[in-house]
Amino acid sequence: MVRLMMKVLVAILFCQIVSSQVTQECASAIPLCNNTPVNGGANGFGTDDFNGATSSGCLEQSLSGSIESNSAWYRFRTMASGQLGFNIGHDSTEDWDFALYRxxxxxxxxxxxxxNFFDNSDMTSFIGVGEDPSGNATSVHFEDWVDVNAGEDYYLLINNFSNVNSGFSIQFTGAIFTTNPTDALDCSIVSNLLGSPIAACQGDTVTLDATTAGATNYEWYSDTGSGFSIIIGATNPIFNTMTSGIYRTVVTTPTETIVSDVQVAFNEIPFTDTVADETMCHTQNMIFDLALKDSEALGTQDPDSYRISYHSSQADADAGINPLPKEYTKNPGQEIIYVRTTSLANPDCYDASESFIFNAIETPLLTFDDEIVICEDTTGVEIGETMPNPSFTYAWSTGEVTPSIMVTQEGDYTVTVINSSNGIDCIENRTVSVQSSVLPSISDIEIDGFQTSNSVSILTNAIGEFEYQLDDGAYQSSSVFEDVPAGTHTVRMRDVFGCGEVEEDIVVVGFSAIFSPNGDVLNETWHIDGLSVLNSPVVTIYDRYGKFIKELTEFSAGWDGSFNGKPLPSTDYWFKLSYIDTDGNRTYAKYLQNHFSLRR
Known part of the structure; x- marks a missing residue:
């Protein structure tokens, strides 16, 4: 390979130029400065920088018999710390590899x-470090980000394994270009008078500055693929160009002649086709895939060469910042989405002239219950939306068109709610199941007293779903309460759907159902146990005809089965129990099994 020395930066190929001079040797690695996009190429096997080695890291010998095959070397020095990556773009039909050395x-x-030494059987257009710009998060052609420190030197070998190439581009990426956008890579390593390769966009003007102290003459040459030709009339230290090519300046001073070359590449500016507006019905947690709009924006352009991003403002689209996620969570309402089409070879070349209206029409969100109970003592119940959206229309299976309706009978009632906008109907349906429920009622209470563990059972003739409570305890589905202490209590019964509640005050005491005053010292008297928990209790005993027989208090010894000193016959006797309640009134205890038997 021919190399141009004399303070000359050896030029690299444009993607479009495959016959120009390139270098393979590491010692002549092209210095890269800052985040300038680079268009390059490789031509010929060159010198074996690995001295016959069969491998270097993942790289293996190619068709050339050495590791290098159509290779190009670059070097750079970091001036910031953080993550660094790069994208090497190439024709998807070609097989490129790379190795990065610290x-x-x-x-x-x-x-x-x-x-990276993977073959390109999957026809990708990028290899590199960091993130694949095409959005392929699982690409085997991309290695992990490199964590760099300021002042570190790196060599980058780009190798064409297939020996068929149409060039490549290099675009540096990573956090260090965010924190240090103008000095992430050290420009002091570039000794070339005209600096590092320059990438610009079509229509831009690139200014080449060869100003040298003491210069007596300037000449400018260009090579657009057919060798260098002098540029007639270009004799100033500064030359402006809008054409891709390799440019050479020859500067004459009293002591030397300086020859310097630089590559200037103009990348095509993409265009964005008209993107149609989107109108659809919004659903809860709605996610829209913005990537579905990419083909509209690209039109006939190669999707491997450009990237489409979407932004919430024109300023963000122009700056290429804050892209919306492709899996975009769309809120109800209308917004403008701004589209940016960016060249992957040179992100400075973009078009952000298009936008589209994204309108998500609210699908009615119904907030009313779909199960309602009518209580038997009411004239009906209201079902449907009680706080309606005035923009919606309502249609019930009953023929009514109001947001809510009154119903008096059991059954299923269906409503269709519609939000119409821009010719689109967003519809939601709901069926309300209406059931009736009866009022609770207590028909009897069974008190199993005079036990180690007293129990209370609430009986009802009502058919429904009820809950029961003893005093201030928790409501329970069972109507039986166990371990009830002696004394006064309140029991409650309620409908689980809120259709009423009833309560009763009860007294839990104990007494024997049979007593036998026959002189055997067992069960000689009858009394009620537990009276001490009541306020001023009085027990009144009667015969079966209602004749008063005996009155007992908690301090009485009990009834011995006699009246006025004479024994009464064996039969059943009745009693009443009264006490002073919490309101200070004397009241009679209810639901006691108020009879017992005398046996002789």
């Missing part, structure tokens, strides 16, 4: 810190 000397490269 080293400051070609004679001691060591093993690469990032390396």
């Amino acid at each position: 080293a400051n000397d070609c004679n001691s490269l060591g093993d690469p810190i990032r390396c």
Whole structure:
């Protein structure tokens, strides 16, 4: 390979130019400065920088018999710390590899810190470090980000394994270009008078500055693929161009002649086709795939060469910042989405002239219950939306068109709610099931007293779903309460659907159902146990005809089965129990089994 020395930066190929001079040797690695997009190429096997080695990291020998095959070397130095990556773009039909070395000397490269040698059977257009710009998060052609520190030197080998190439582009990425957008890579390593390769967009003007102290003459040459030709009339230190090519300046001073070359590449500016507005019915947690709009924006352009992004403002689209996620969570309402089409070879080349209206019409969100109970003592119940949206229309299966209706009978009632906008109907249906429920009622209460563990059972003739409560305890579905202490209590019964509640005050005491005053000292008297928990209790005993027989208090010894000193016959006797309630009134205890038997 022919190399131009004399303070000359050896030029690299444009993607469009495959016959121009390139370099393979590590020692002549092209210095890269800052985040300038680079268009390059490779031509020929060149010198074997690995001295016959069969591999370097993941790289293996190619068809050339050495590791390098149509290779190009670059070097750069970091001036910031953080994440660094790069994208190498190429024709999807070609097979490119790379190796990145952290080293400051070609004679001691060591093993690469990032390396990729996968074949391109999946026809991708990018290899590199960091993130695939095409959005393929699982690409095997991309290695992990590199964490760099300021002042580190790196060598990058780009290799064409297939020996068929139409060039490549390099675009640096990573956090260090966010924190240090103008000095992430050290420009002091570029000794070339005209600096590093320059990438611009079509229509831009690139200014080449060869100003040299003491210069007596300037000449400018260009090579657009057919060799260098002098540019007639270009004799100033500054030359402006709008054409891709390799430019050479020859500067004459009293002591030397300086020759310097630089590559200037103009990337095509993409265009954005008209993107149609989107109108649809909004659903809860709605996610819209913005990638579905990519083909509209690209039109006939190659999707491997450009990236489509979407933004919430024109300023963000122009700056290429804050892209909306492709899986976009859409809120109800209308908004403008701004579209940016960006060249992957040179992100400075973009078009953000198009936008589209994204209108998500609210699908009615129904907030009313779909199960309602009518209580038997009411004239009906209101079902449907009690706080309606005035923009919606309502249609019930009953023929009514109001947001809510009154119903008096059991059954299923269906409503259709419609929100119409821009010729689209967003519809939601709901069926309300109406059931009736009876009022609770207590028909009897069974008190199983005079036990170690007293129980209370609430009986009802009502058919429904009820809950029961003893005093201030929790409501329960069972109507039986166990371990009830002696004394006064309140029991409650309620309908689970809110159709009423009833309560009763009860007294839990104990007494024997049979007593036998026959002189055997067992069950000689009858009394009620537990009276001490009541306020001023009085027990009044009667015969079966209602004749008063005996009155007992909690302090009485009990009834011995006699009246006026004479024994009464064996039969059943009745009693009443009264006490002073919490309101100070004497009241009679209800639901006691108020009879017992005398046996002789």
